[in-house]
Amino acid sequence: MRTYESVELRREDGVTEVRFHTDGGPMVWNPTAHREAGDVFAEIAGDRDTKVVIVTGTGDSFCASIDGKAFAGRAAWEPIWWEGKRLLKCLLDIDVPVIGAINGPAFIHAEIPLLADIVIAADTAALADKAHFHSGSVPSDGVHLIWPWLLGPRRGKYFLMTNQELSPDEALQLGVVNEIVPAAEVNGRAWELARSLAEKPLPFLRYTREALNIFERQYLLNGLSHGLALEGISFADVAGLQKAAESRS
Numbered sequence: 166m167r168t169y170e171s172v173e174l175r176r177e178d179g180v181t182e183v184r185f186h187t188d189g190g191p192m193v194w195n196p197t198a199h200r201e202a203g204d205v206f207a208e209i210a211g212d213r214d215t216k217v218v219i220v221t222g223t224g225d226s227f228c229a230s231i232d233g234k235a236f237a238g239r240a241a242w243e244p245i246w247w248e249g250k251r252l253l254k255c256l257l258d259i260d261v262p263v264i265g266a267i268n269g270p271a272f273i274h275a276e277i278p279l280l281a282d283i284v285i286a287a288d289t290a291a292l293a294d295k296a297h298f299h300s301g302s303v304p305s306d307g308v309h310l311i312w313p314w315l316l317g318p319r320r321g322k323y324f325l326m327t328n329q330e331l332s333p334d335e336a337l338q339l340g341v342v343n344e345i346v347p348a349a350e351v352n353g354r355a356w357e358l359a360r361s362l363a364e365k366p367l368p369f370l371r372y373t374r375e376a377l378n379i380f381e382r383q384y385l386l387n388g389l390s391h392g393l394a395l396e397g398i399s400f401a402d403v404a405g406l407q408k409a410a411e412s413r414s
Contacts, residue, residue: 166208166212167204167208169201169204169205170197170201171185171186171187171192171195171197171198171201171202172184172185172186172198172201172202172205173186173223174205176214176215178360178363179214179215179216179217179363180215180216180217180218180219180356180359180360180363181209181212181215181217181218181219182218182219182221182355182356183205183206183209183218183219183220183221184221184222184223185198185202185220185221185222185223185227185228186222186223186224187223189223190223190224191222191223191224191225191226191228191229191269192222192223192226192227192228192273193228193230193231193232194228194230194231194232194273194274194296195231195232195235195236196232196235196236199236199245199248199249199252200248202252202255202256202277203248203251203252203254203255204255206252206255206256206258206259207251207255207258209259210255210258210259210260213367215261216261216262216362216363216365216367216370217261217262217263217264217359217360217362217363217370218259218261218262218263218264218359219263219264219265219266219355219356219359220263220264220265220266220277220278220281221265221266221267221268221278221351221352221355222267222268222269222271223268224268224269225268225269225289225348226268226269226270226271227267227268227269227270227271227275227278227290228271228272228273228274228275229269229270229271229272229273230272230273231273231295231296233300242397242400242401245393245397246390246393246394246397249305249306249307249389249393250389250390250393252277252306253276253277253280253306253307253385253389254386254389256277256280257280257378257381257382257385257386259374260371260374260375261367261370261371261374262282262283262359262362262370262373262374263280263281263282263283263374264281264282264283264284264285264355264358264359264362265277265278265279265280265281265283265284265285266278266285266351266352266354266355267284267285267286267287267290267292267342267351268287268290268348268351268352269287269289269290269348270289270290270291270292270293271290271291271292271293272291272292272293272294272295272296272330273295273296274296274306275292275293275294275308276306276307276308276311276312279292279311279315279341279342280307280311280385282374282377282378283343283358284341284342284343284344285342285343285344285346285351285354285355285358286333286336286337286342286344286345286346286351287333287345287346287347287348287351288333288345288346288347288348289333289348290333290336290342290345290348291330291331291332291333292330292331292336292341293328293329293330293331294308294312294324294325295328296308297325297396298325298326298328299328302396302399302400303392303395303396303399304325304326304392304396305392305393305395305396306392306393306396307385307389307392308325309325309388309392310384310385310388310389310392311385312324312325314381314384314385315339315340315341316339316341320339333345
């Protein structure tokens with residue numbers, strides 16, 4: 166497997182752990198991570214030696230902040246549209262069980278670990294979407310689909326439009342996560358589950374992942390590109406309105 170700037174890979178006993186980080190510490194979402202996430206998921210999807218995947222973060226958060234200036238410096242929307250679509254598509258293309266290990270607050274791209282088949286959350290793992298509506302961006306990148314899917318349409322839209330944060334207990338009660346464990350035990354519990362699953366034959370694991378995700382894959386892939394396009398259009402329109410207002414002043 167290749168090396169990545171924002172992802173650390175660990176392979177052991179048929180399990181591949183994908184650990185997001187920034188300079189070895191908690192992930193600050195940035196253009197490099199946005200690009201590399203699709204690359205690493207595509208690589209794992211094509212790896213015949215991987216029987217189970219763990220997706221997690223580093224330190225005391227999964228991803229609690231974003232490098233907005235780095236994204237604002239990108240000249241065109243097309244690379245973000247392409248990378249964002251590819252990121253989730255390649256994650257969904259992984260044909261073995263995926264375990265999300267949310268090691269702390271997940272305020273940016275929480276949908277990545279939440280697309281797992283099993284989700285383990287730290288007792289410090291608050292969940293929110295602070296990358297979109299709260300920051301002046303149309304909810305997209307899959308959050309416009311994943312949160313209504315997980316919470317139900319009414320709760321999902323409220324969550325995205327009010328900057329709501331879910332505590333670990335609320336996430337468990339609403340069925341967003343499967344287990345809550347002390348933060349120091351998240352990784353160990355994820356590996357315990359992964360090793361147990363990896364004892365099964367590979368074809369059995371692949372067909373199970375496929376069977377249990379048929380409708381979720383169809384639902385997400387049908388609306389992913391549209392949402393990303395609307396986000397880009399909104400940026401252009403708002404910028405045009407601001408420019409027009411400045412010209413009148």
